Amino acid sequence: MSAAPLSSIHRDALREQFREYGEPAYRADQLHKWLHQKHVGDWGAMTNLAKPLREKLAAEYTFSTVELAKLQGSGDTTRKFLWRLRDGQLVESVLIPANPALYGEASDRHTLCVSTQVGCAYGCKFCASGLDGFKRNLEPAEIIDQVLAVERWNKEQGGAGERLVNNLVIMGMGEPLANYDKLLAALDILNAGWATNIGARKITISTSGLVPEIKRLAAQPRQYRLAISLHGATDEVREHIMPINRKYPLAQLANAAEEYQYAKKGMITLEYILIAGLNDGLDQTPPLAQLARRLRAKVNLIPYNSVDGLEWERPSESAQDAFCAALQNEGATVTLRREKGHDIDAACGQLRLRTERELAES
Ligand code: SAH
Numbered sequence: 001m002s003a004a005p006l007s008s009i010h011r012d013a014l015r016e017q018f019r020e021y022g023e024p025a026y027r028a029d030q031l032h033k034w035l036h037q038k039h040v041g042d043w044g045a046m047t048n049l050a051k052p053l054r055e056k057l058a059a060e061y062t063f064s065t066v067e068l069a070k071l072q073g074s075g076d077t078t079r080k081f082l083w084r085l086r087d088g089q090l091v092e093s094v095l096i097p098a099n100p101a102l103y104g105e106a107s108d109r110h111t112l113c114v115s116t117q118v119g120c121a122y123g124c125k126f127c128a129s130g131l132d133g134f135k136r137n138l139e140p141a142e143i144i145d146q147v148l149a150v151e152r153w154n155k156e157q158g159g160a161g162e163r164l165v166n167n168l169v170i171m172g173m174g175e176p177l178a179n180y181d182k183l184l185a186a187l188d189i190l191n192a193g194w195a196t197n198i199g200a201r202k203i204t205i206s207t208s209g210l211v212p213e214i215k216r217l218a219a220q221p222r223q224y225r226l227a228i229s230l231h232g233a234t235d236e237v238r239e240h241i242m243p244i245n246r247k248y249p250l251a252q253l254a255n256a257a258e259e260y261q262y263a264k265k266g267m268i269t270l271e272y273i274l275i276a277g278l279n280d281g282l283d284q285t286p287p288l289a290q291l292a293r294r295l296r297a298k299v300n301l302i303p304y305n306s307v308d309g310l311e312w313e314r315p316s317e318s319a320q321d322a323f324c325a326a327l328q329n330e331g332a333t334v335t336l337r338r339e340k341g342h343d344i345d346a347a348c349g350q351l352r353l354r355t356e357r358e359l360a361e362s
């Protein structure tokens with residue numbers, strides 16, 4: 001049995017554990033500060049905790065559940081982290097610098113995209129994450145540790161300031177809302193003032209459209225932002241590329257999104273990947289603009305990132321611009337993101353897929 005992961009332990013539980021050790025509660029709070037705010041790399045750096053106490057803790061808890069397996073990207077560009085989990089599975093996070101107010105607010109400096117599952121069961125036709133099917137849900141600590149490990153990496157690079165990541169997008173590998181309870185447990189800690197302290201409005205959860213869980217998320221108290229992977233504005237087009245649309249067709253999805261909008265007051269983004277010949281027809285723009293207006297949502301157009309083994313391609317830049325302009329004419333708020341990560345497999349699931357294939361071949 002491996003030891004319990006440290007990062008997902010709640011303040012109250014750690015205080016209780018410290019009481020059993022005969023230590024005062026504030027020592028537990030010091031530990032949380034070292035881990036979540038000062039981003040120390042090991043037990044030894046927690047200098048105000050006595051060595052025998054640190055040894056007891058080290059026997060009880062796993063310091064980190066993720067280990068860096070590969071890092072791609074350099075300078076001030078998008079960087080991709082591939083993590084090895086304790087059972088050998090691989091997941092990835094993507095760090096995007098100075099993203100001008102895509103999901104959060106204008107002060108946004110660094111956005112980190114984290115994974116919630118190993119693989120994905122939803123099988124969208126264009127996506128690398130679903131290609132090898134679903135392996136397992138991530139534990140809360142495995143979600144939290146992606147953030148902490150990036151912060152530690154930044155600190156080791158001599159990064160200035162208390163923290164690097166001030167915006168979190170739950171858009172890496174997996175369907176976040178299919179791992180609802182563990183995701184929300186992780187976000188609770190990433191959001192808590194005594195822990196990582198990332199504001200709820202700086203956290204965006206992306207979903208392919210799990211209607212019951214969108215409603216659950218609307219009913220819980222935190223003000224997380226919601227991104228919906230739409231990728232088609234009619235059932236015919238959406239169903240063709242996203243199997244989930246057969247279970248929850250657009251009318252149901254729109255109603256759940258409206259419930260979310262009503263509860264959280266305008267926190268929705270509609271994600272729309274542009275794939276040549278599949279969903280870039282101008283027949284899609286009237287229903288897409290109509291939905292965006294109804295939900296007071298912003299549309300995020302993303303030119304498709306090609307994936308090894310899949311034949312889809314992005315439309316030409318002029319076709320992208322035409323789609324964008326048509327939406328604007330129909331009264332939608334739109335951004336067209338010619339993203340920075342195209343050259344480093346920045347769409348979710350791609351680095352893992354490539355690495356697993358390389359490992360299989362070697
Ligand atoms: N499962 C969730 C979150 C992870 S996918 C969801 O589907 O929303 C995060 C986003 O990346 C989704 O909008 C997804 O459709 C998009 N995506 C997947 N593959 C892509 C690719 N090859 N190019 C561009 N975006 C892609």
Ligand code: SF4
Pocket residue numbers: 120121122123124127128129130172173174175208229348
């Ligand atoms: Fe899963 Fe999202 Fe990829 Fe669809 S787009 S296969 S839901 S990760």
